Amino acid sequence: MLICVRVRIDRWMVTVHAHGKGDPRNTRLLTGWKAIAQHFGRTQSTVRRWADTADLPVYRAAGEKGLSVYAYADDLDAWLTRRSVSETRAEAYPEPGAGHPTTSAPHLVPAHKRGTLARMVLIAGLSLIAVGGAVTWTQLQSATSPASTNVEPIPEEARELYLRGTYLWNRRTPEGIAGAIEALTRAIEIHPDYAEAHAGLAMTYNLARQYSGMPGWKAYALAEAAARRAIELDPGLDLAQAALAFIEFHWHWRVEAGLARFEEAIRLNPDSANAHMWYASSLLLAGRPERALPVADRARVLDPNNSAVVTIKAQALFYSGREDEARELVEAMIREDPNFAWSYYTRYMMALAQGEYAAYLDNYARLGDVISVPRHRAAAEAGAVALATGGPEAMAMAMFEVEREFYERGEALAWDLARHHALIGDADEALRWLRISLNRREERLIGIQADPAFRLLHDHPEYAALLIEIGFPAEAGPAG
Known part of the structure; x- marks a missing residue:
């Protein structure tokens, strides 16, 4: 049984396909219009027309000269069998004397459930290793997407590693991040001037802190080196600019510079859902939900099936005062993608x-379970016991005691301890721990305005001074 899933991510269309267990067939590669036409027993002009108007799954990597169109035989068969009986009879197997066949056809199985590629693979029951499946990426043409300035041909092995790494970091799982780092590092070893691979590696390290538990000081340093190398190789590469914007905002706390660079990345590629999502997220952290919401809306238009995009849209709704809509969106997303952290x-x-x-x-x-950070569950369980007997204040102090043990082992941040004191209005202790966090340059501080745990500190003069020291402008206010 052939299982086939297609989903768009920014300028790429990925097709994941595999046979069910026990099926001995392998996916056969067809190269060129002639081979594709012969597979159907039709003319080249007919299959070209199907590709243009009926979503026939043929691929071409943009910007790589000399590469013919190609397709997979099982992909084509899946396309054909998913068409209605009447369309199949009229177009693929016309009766003698029949007129010109219709060109309309349904899409290959769309990613109609929200989620990342990881979820789509799980839903389809695929395991690229276990069942010998394959992933095909096709860069979509865009009039505004800059071509790489690389003049040296990219070796095929490096290109395949880059595509695999891109697929893996878009999964946004601990395993995906680790696999992406390995694949992209290898691609760069093969082709050191591969700008796209450097940019992809930079973004992978940016996400490593959030999705794999890598310390921010380590992740962001590695990300910055890769992003700057990518920009050196290709200043017009939008992913490289977005990766550096992420670093400027989240690590260096150069708030306005980071936001401006996100805008530049979007100018370079207006169809990048990821760049819009990261920009919207940063605007929320900067306390500007009214600006973040339309950007998040645009990201969701560009990639409605991406769980990360939907998450940011929900946050933007919530901090814009549209709590019910935000809750409905999150609940629907969790039902459809329960493994998205x-x-x-x-x-x-x-x-x-x-x-x-x-x-x-x-x-x-x-959250801790999904990202493999055990202190979250340990603190939550202690908090639940205390909440039942002593209320929110007891809950916060129980969580503080648990997380302080992790902090002393180097497995939690001063920021985490400050949250618990702030939650119950203990301004002195909260600010003391925030000062420690500031002195240690803990990257989580950039999220202070969006975290409701700190709301009781908003009127404290030292809190306002702290915002300025972090890098927010003097007029910065809470996210919502």
Whole structure:
């Protein structure tokens, strides 16, 4: 049985296909219009027309001269069998004397459930290693997308490693991040001047802190080196500019410079859902939800099936005062993509903002489970016991004690301890730990305005001074 899933990510269309277990067939590669036409027993002009108007799954990597169009035989068969019986009879096997066949046809199985490629693979029951499946990436043409300035041909092995790395970091899982680092590093070893691979590696390291538990000081340093090398090789590469914008905003706390560079990345590629998503997220952290919401809307238009995009859209709705819409969006996303970590982050933030402490603890623990950070569940379980007997203040102090043990082992941040004191209005202790966090340059500080745990500090003069020291302009205010 052939299983086939297609989903668009920015300028790429990925097709994941595999046979069910026990099926001995291999996917056969067809190169060129002639071979594709022969597969159907039709003319080249007919299959070209199907590709243009009926979503026939043929591929061409943009910007690589001399590469013919290609397709996979099983991909073509899946396209054909998914068409209606009437369309199949009329177009693929016309009756003698029949007129010109219709060119309309349904898409290959669309990613109609929200989620990343990881979820789509899980839903399809695919395992690229276990069942010998394959992944095909095709860069979509865009009039505004700059071509790489590389003049030396990219070796095929390096290109395949780059495509695999791009697929893996877009999964946004600990395993995906680790695999992407390995694949992209190898691609650069083969072709050191591969700008796209450097940019992809930079973004992988940016995401490593969030999705794999890599310390921020390590992840961002590696990301910056890769991003700057990518820009040196190709200043017009939008992913490289977006990766550096991410670093400037989240690590160096150059807030306005980071936001401006995100805008530049979007100018270079207006159809990048990722760049719009990262820009919207940064605007939320900067306390500008009214600007973030239309950017998040645009990201979702560009990639409606991306769980990370939907998460940021939900956050933008919430901080814009549209709480019910935000909750509905998050709940729907969790039902459809229960393995996406940051939906639980979004849900625990919403619950905390609305004083729903049991839900806050549940989602705090579930986030830790998905990203493999055990202190989250340990703190949440201690907090749940204390909440039942002593209320929110006891909950916060129980969580503080647990996370302080992790902090002393180097497995938690001063920021994490400050949150618990801030939650109950203990301004002195919260600010003391925030000062420690500032002195240690903990990257989580950039999110202080968006975290409802710190709301009781917003009127404190030292809190306002702290925002300025972090890098926010003097007029910065809370996200919502």
